[in-house]
Amino acid sequence: MTDKKKLRIATTSLAGCFGCHMSILDIDERLFPLLELVEFDRSPITDIKHCGPCDIGIVEGGICNAENVHVLREFRKNCKVLIAIGACAINGGLPAQRNHLDLSACLTEVYLTEPGLIHGHIPNDPELPLPLDKVHPLHEVVKVDYFIPGCPPSGDAIWKFLTDLISGKTPELGHGLIHYD
Amino acid sequence: MTDTFQLDGVAVPFEPGQTVMQAALAADHYIPHLCYHPEFKPHGSCKLCTVKVNGRTMASCTMPAEAGLEVESEIEELNALRRTLVQMLFAEGNHFCPSCEKSGNCMLQALGYDLEVHAAGFRHQYPDRPLDASHPDILLDFNRCILCELCVRASSEVDGKNVFALAGRGNNKHLIVNAESGQLKDTDIALSDKAMQVCPVGVILPKRVGFSQPIGERRYDASPISAQALEDAPRPPSGVEHD
Helix, strand or coil: CCCCCCEEEEEEECECCCHHHHHHHCCHHHHHHHHHHEEECCCCCCCCCCCCCEEEEEEECEEEEHHHHHHHHHHHHHEEEEEEECHHHHHCCHHHHHCCCCHHHHHHHHHHHCCCCCCCCCCCCCCCCCEEEEEECHHHCCCCCEEECCCCCCHHHHHHHHHHHHCCCCCCCCCCCCCCC | CCEEEEECCEEEEECCCCEHHHHHHHCCCCCCCCCCCCCCCCCCCCCCCEEEECCEEEECCCCECCCCCEEECCCHHHHHHHHHHHHHHHHHCCCCHHHCCCCCCCHHHHHHHHCCCCCCCCCCCCCCCCCECCCCCEEECHHHCCCCCHHHHHHHHHCCCCCEEEECCHHHCEEEECCCCCCHHHCCCCCCCHHHCCCCCCCEEECCCCCCCCCCCCHHHHCCHHHHHHHHCCCCCCCCCCC
């Protein structure tokens, strides 16, 4: 048992607020037993910049720009199991509230015509990833294996889901842990 | 001796004129439903209550109970279909639960929880549906409408006002306000109307009371909708026992 290979997990936040990552930390002292079973690849916890071969990829946030697409595809390519965590990854969430608006109208209002802006201009640094016309949930870009709903899901929900998955069960949340808000 | 039908292998008694849904709820058997409301004539549109009757799929809210029927409801085949229906409702509207003041008290959300719907899937339509905030006391958020017609039925059958109607067909079907301007302020709707109480989702909302119930004290925080629908169901007068 002791030399059993640890599962490798990568996590990232795309068009999200890192709230789901804060919830991952909310599993609190259970992080210690979790770390007996898993090790982290790319994640804000490790600061590794690119995802290598992993057993589980956990992605927070939706897809709002070109870089999000590249990172998500890197995760899908490297992770045996891909989990979308939180409302934004699952249905676009807050960033997707711009989806019924015209993108150029949004940028114009935010950077050019909003009262109080002097010499405003729409950011055009070549290092900035280009925004997509619409915000998309992850499953519209790659195959997603599991979804943990919530804004954010609670630490208890994440713990239940991951421990179910790691022990080989179909993850179930059940009343009290499943939340869309 | 009352007549009975079989629901998932259990005998359910019924009174003449009752539907499968009414008899099942009265006898403490939950069948998932969304557009059905115990106080209104069945509508049969949401299809969440679909059951198998002698092998054929039927809406249990409109299906008259008959002696000897063999009804299946709590089977994975039907729950998978129900899950898909809930997912399609989520994908075709703008159901952004984190910002909705009905969250925690919403039947669509609670059904999603009960059926373990973790994601809507499908391609989200993100329709453009502007709000109607014209009325001083009432807000209409069409983004969440699931076209159950409960407000239409309540306003015409109980309030006698015909404030709401459904217009358009197919994918273009939508809720409208029955006024020349199309605005709620030009109707005689009142906060005390039945139409204010029946919306299963967060379309018809009284203003200035949003988020007054803290998380943990909202309706479906306490127990799942499958438990509460039974509490809501019309009960036989006390003393009458079903075997």
